[in-house]
Amino acid sequence: MLVLLSPAKTMTGKCKIEVPAVTEPLFVDEATRIAREMVGYSVDELAAMLGVSRSLALQTWERYNAFLSPETSAVPSLLAYTGIVFRYLSPADFTAADFTYAQDHLRIASACYGLTRALDGIKPYRMEYTVELPSTGCPLDAYWRPRITDRLIADVQAAGGILVNLASREIQQSLDWARLNREVRVVTPEFKVSKxxxxxxxxxxxxxxxxxxxxxxxxNRLTTPQELEAFSAEGFHFSPRHSTPDNPLFIV
Structure with missing residues (x-):
């Protein structure tokens, strides 16, 4: 079983948590090329390109300039993102064995890095799949689609053939879901509030x-979708009545 997550926009470039190793991202050459192109844009151009405020565009400009510096440290992707998803994933107390397991059973999609493993060292960035760069000739979701679909299928098959899709909708266009559904089993849990x-x-x-x-x-090293039914948190629990085998629903 392999889990797919979306990245967070909030990131840190520092980490004090000890990990077994820091690995090289699967698509580090592509990410570096993207960063090199991004430093060529002005702050105002970045604001328009990414649809952000000028202050966030300035932060982005600074990030990409730091990205290319050999003095900028890379942080394992599982620890680099600091958004809500990753706060609740809470890897700070992971053991070395947990990090090693996550390396083989978790992938994080990214408009800059394509697809990363838990221990892949990454640097802070901001990117949207709608951005089209001269070297890609198309929006980044189309650029990444064949590249990361192939890799994700291979990784899911190596992890038992089941993909637990916990990614947000914003990354959906960056993957060929028709192929994924043909070649592996895709399970997409949903979480809803009852009103x-x-x-x-x-x-x-x-x-x-x-x-x-x-x-x-x-x-818990889960290996089957049925084991997901035992999950509960913050009042959310499995609802058999609202679920299908590939679309388990958890309600509160």
Whole structure:
């Protein structure tokens, strides 16, 4: 079983947590080339390109300039992202064995790095799949689609043939889901809040539960979708009535 997550926009370039090793990202050459192109844009151009404020664009400009410096340290991707999903995944207390297991059973999609493993060393960046660069000739989601789909299928097959899709919708276009569904089993858990007879997705709760479920899978070394049914957190629990084998629903 392998878990797929989306990255967070908030990141850190520092880490005091000891890990067994820091590995080289699978697509480090592509990421470096993207960073080299991004430093060629002005702060105002970055703001328009990424749809962010000028202050965030300035931070992005600084990040990409630091990205290319050999003095900038790389942080394992599982520890580099600091958004809600990763706060609930809470890897700070992972053992060496947990990190090693996560290396083989977790992938994080990225518009800059393509696809990273838990211990792949990455540097802070900001990127959107809609960006089109001169070297790619197309938006980054189309650029990455054949590259990371091939790799993800191989990694899922090596991990038992089951992909637990806990990624957000923003990365969906960066993967060939028709191929994924043909070649591996894709299980997509959902988390909804019950309001009377209506079930609603509340984004912040969904992010919390994606992180908590990833932690549950990695810490307990789950191997089958049926084992997901034991997951519960913050009042969310499995609802057999609302679930299908490949789309388990957890409600609160």
């Amino acid at each position: 009377g007879d209506i079930l609603k997705t509340i984004v912040v709760y969904a992010k919390m539960m994606r992180g908590a479920m990833t932690r549950f899978i990695l810490k």
